[in-house]
Amino acid sequence: MKRLFSSITVLITLSLVGIIVMQVSWLKNLIKLKEDQVKQNIDNVYQTLSDEFGQRREQFIKEASRDYGTLFSQRGFFEPLKAVSIGSKISSSEIEKIINNALEKAGLSKMKYEYCFFSGLLTNRNPTIEKQSPHFWEASEDTVRNYSPDYKLIRALPGSDSDGITKDENLALVVLNWKSHVKQAIIWNVALAILFTLVIVSAFYLTVYTMLRQKKLGEIKNDFINNMTHEFKTPIATISLAVDALKNERVMGDRDKLNYFSGIIKEENQRMNKQVETILKASQFEKREAEIDLKPLHVHEIIENVVDNFQLQLHEKNGDSVLSLGATKDLINADEVHFTNLVNNLIDNAVKYSKDNVPIQLKISTSNTSSGILIKFEDNGIGMSRETQKRIFEKFYRAHTGNLHNVKGFGLGLNYVKSVADSHNGTVKVDSVLGKGSVFSVEFPLSKS
Known part of the structure; x- marks a missing residue:
């Protein structure tokens, strides 16, 4: 069974790691694909702008030629046409409107940009600038965050009347922080991938947790059956x-x-009946079916009565009990049977887990807190490890007692104590040192009547 559990855990872990690796690989490919798509869209926008401005430039040249009457066959008379350019004919606001429209048609309306119309070489920073946006040079130098398509010439259409007459003109476009558009495009894909990965991890955790819990419950069941068999076999x-x-x-x-x-x-x-009652009470509290008959009780009176019943057992082990009932108010609303059983179980626990050949020293003290009464049960028994203290109130849990084999029970006593405390809006906790003894502290709210 243990080997099967280990094999299942390893297989699930490998599957989980494989799924996560595939998710990461898919996200990387998705990001690369989106980046290529965005760059392609920017390139398409740039081509559209080049064609658009080229057509407008040709139109401007035709209008300029009409101002001089007709197109002369001698090109030397066309010197005025050489001065025609996009930068000289279109305002900055009109240029931005054209670029914005092109970006919007391509689904890139949120992208910021800088532009420049020039002739000559842009790389030597000494071109003839026709028109540019305010921060073009700074943007063009940041090649990490910004993207700029290859420059294209805006020239006269081949075969047109102005072909070879006017000078060539370039358009430079720089798209700012273009990868943020990629992130916005894939943010939902990434979020869903992370969400489903977390779901898978959670399912893996719950699966392993459930398997461990089932394994633990199986061990508890076997221990309980063994204890119950032993407890009933003797009587x-x-x-x-x-x-x-x-x-x-x-x-x-x-x-x-x-x-x-x-x-x-x-x-x-009677002994067997008592054991059966213990199991039934634990089951009732777990199902919240236990009947609680609350009535005013004096804590000190209950403690004194229960301690009297244990005097014989204490004397058999040369032990003694010391009562330090210092609480000035000890009236609580509680079920007499269950509260008496709680005190009985805690004293019985001190007797069971006492040291061999060492007289039992049991001290029970009470004191008032801001809104209740605190009862402490101190003993000089075998004590508990920190791990045992964490689990001591679990149902069917029994502390490992080393060479001590005479401790009887089903592991329900302290679980019953906690159930009673919880059902009365009280608390119970333990403080113990292995080999030195334990202190159980129970606090109950005082009666308001």
């Missing part, structure tokens, strides 16, 4: 021997022996 065997003894003719004729063996059967029967 059943004793009852069987007593019944056999009652069949003996000499016993049947002796009233004292009849009473003796009948008493043993009754005691063992």
